[in-house]
Amino acid sequence: MDTMPRALPRALNQPNYALNNRRRNSWIVIGSILLIAILGYFTRWICDDALIFTRIVEQILAGNGPVYNLGERAEASTSTLWQWLLAFAGFVFGRSDTSTLSWMLGLLLSAAGFGFAVSATIRLHGGRAAAMVPCGVLVLLGVRPVWQYATSGLETGLNTFWMALCWWLLVRLRESTSARSVVAAAFVIGLGPLVRPEQALVAAVFLVALWLVTKPSWRVVLAAVAAAGALPVGYEIFRMGFYGILVPMPALTKNASESFWGRGFGYVGDFVNPYLLWLPLVLCTVLLAGALRRQRTDRIVTLAPVAAGVLSLGYLLKVGGDYMHARMALPIFFLLMLPVLVLPAAKKTRVIGAVLLAWAVFCAGIGQFVPQDGKLIDDERGYYHAWTGKRYPTESADFTPKMKYLKDAVSPRALTYEDPRGRILTTRLRADVPSKSMVTGVYLGTVGVMSPVDAGVVDFWGLANPIGARFEFPTVKPGHSKPLSNAWLLADYADPSAPVLAPGNFAMRADITADQVAAARHALSCGDLAEIQRSTREPMSPGRFWANLTGAVHRTGVTVPPDPFVAERTFCGGP
Known part of the structure; x- marks a missing residue:
């Protein structure tokens, strides 16, 4: 008799708890979008490499084709999809100089990517009715290069958006396995090599996960393979026939087929060390292990971006990294954080979330990469800030x-x-x-x-x-x-x-x-x-x-x- 009066009000309040959690989770999504947009805007910039895209877009809009010089077919851009997206934007807005459009479009795609990613992770871990702690979101927003490369004029924003959209589609397809949805998801995932060539690894992992989760018929599998390969294979045929080689020209210049393991480990270390990233990575690994105690389908979805990130890390180590601090590590960092962007608000999660919040505030305040003499890795934003004399170098x-x-x-x-x-x-x-x-x-x-x-x-x-x-x-x-x-x-x-x-x-x-x-x-x-x-x-x-x-x-x-x-x-x- 004593328990009934106490239990009844709690039961009656369940809908209110769910409604409050939905509101809180909606604010987590909106807050993530607003924070990356605001932080990205206040660190906005473009670099000289972004102006390479601008030059190619000018040639495209002038009717000379996707070339850098008139009468010489050389593919100077590494991101095919970003190149054509900028060309489309230039055509729509009537501007052949797309340098300013490039950072704006990059910021828009970065913010949209955060929105898709956080929304998908909430859905994976119980839906909008469950209380969530934004653990991985705090980790991403605590690292300054994440803000800085939300613009830059390069394809990083597109990269973020594509990975987030693939993640969102994979999470949704746990519940809907219609043939049309599977084929559409395969088409989007298959765009990876056009975002950047090395994203073929990520696309392959997501396609395998898509197959394991949906278990489609052979007819749907064939349709999905055709959809995933249509644009990448078609463009590769065009590349071979138009430019006469298998890869973009920068891949030859950077000897992308060779191995430079020592330089690669140095590059990754120069990303991890200035921000004490080992701390949030260890804590997020603990959280990830807890998230894996679920049914098989959820485990496959959860591990897909982690497997893609690990494979991408191996490739980055092999090719020796890059000369731009953090640039090539950021997509890997984003992939590894996807399953733990938000997590159900258990006691352990709240404690770890509090530690991550303290780290994020500390890191955002003082965590900064400082180039060292004799090293081959540059702070590109700092360099172009000094070189142009502009606080926000955002146009040609x-x-x-x-x-x-x-x-x-x-x-x-x-x-x-x-x-x-x-x-x-x-x-x-x-x-x-x-x-x-x-x-x-x-x-x-x-x-x-x-x-x-x-x-x-x-x-x-x-x-x-x-x-x-x-x-x-x-x-x-x-x-x-x-x-x-x-x-x-x-x-x-x-x-x-x-x-x-x-x-x-x-x-x-x-x-x-x-x-x-x-x-x-x-x-x-x-x-x-x-x-x-x-x-x-x-x-x-x-x-x-x-x-x-x-x-x-x-x-x-x-x-x-x-x-x-x-x-x-x-x-x-x-x-």
Whole structure:
């Protein structure tokens, strides 16, 4: 008799508890979106690499196709989907310079990604009626690079949004296994290689998880495989036929097929150490272990992003990381946090959540990466903040004043370059170069947006240069280890009848001679090098497309000795 009066009010209050929890969880979702949007806005920026996309979009909107230079088919962008998304945005808003749009769109996608991700994790752990603690959300928001790369003009926002959407679809499909839903989810997951090539690993894991969770019929499996592969395979065929290689040009420049384990561990350590990330990672592992004590389907869904993150971490360690602090580690970090973004409010979760809150406040306040002399990892936002003199460098105009002298030096039908002392030199441009002029660009994005679409830019570091990208230089700083010497520059673009040495013998480097230029020019006319030149510069036709397509595998594996004499012997034969 005594228990009934006490139990009855509690039972009657159950709907109120559920309603209150729904409201709290809705605020967790909204708060996550608002916080990343606000923090991202107050650390907004773009980098020189983002302006590479801007240059390519300008070429697309001008009708020249997805190229960096007129008449030279080189794929300088790593994120195909981001490139075309920016082109679409530029078309809709009538702007060929999409530099400002890039950080805005990146921030919008980052915020939307947080919303999808948190909403999905709430659904996984009991739905909106259960009380939740935002553990993983606190971990993500405590790390400054998460805010900074919410913009940057690069594809990070798109990457976040795609991973979050895949997670959201996978969680939902625990409850709905209709054929149409499975095929639609497979299509979205299959976009991974177009977001970034290495996201093929993540896409593969999510596709396997999708199959394990939904157990579709063979007919649905075939339809899902076709949907997942339609755009990536179609674009790969286009890439091979149009550009003549298997991968984007930066993958060749950065030697993405080689192993640099030591540098990779150093890169990951430089991300973990400044923010004491070992603490939240250990605590989140404890929370994840508790979340796995559930039915098989939920375990598969929970472990899918973790498995994808671990595989991606292995790949990042193998290729040696990146020169931008945290950039390539952030997608892995996001994947690992997905299952624990929020967790049911048990006693242990509340205690750990309180510790994570204290860590997040501490880390957000003082956790900061400081570049060290002799290391090959940079604080890119800090660098461009100092280089442009702008607190928020968010448009191409912020970058160009420092290099205005170079733009003023460009003359029609001239090749503009520098000597070792930094003097700007010019020589006659080869008659068959379609660009009205050519200029060497060390800052590829900045020089690219300074130059009209009918003026070419020769990439000093090889990210957009079919010859320099294949140099055999050992990769030290990713993407910045293969300088293009003036011998190759003049051999490829200068008028052969133009004198190699200017009056006073000052135009060339001490180790560059007319013989070296002649050797490089001869090498470019022989064997595989000649075919590489034809694959990128010969007018596109059905025959050229087929030749590019069938020769793409071999052409991707060609390497070029940086010494012109060695290259001449390699490709032309002789002593």
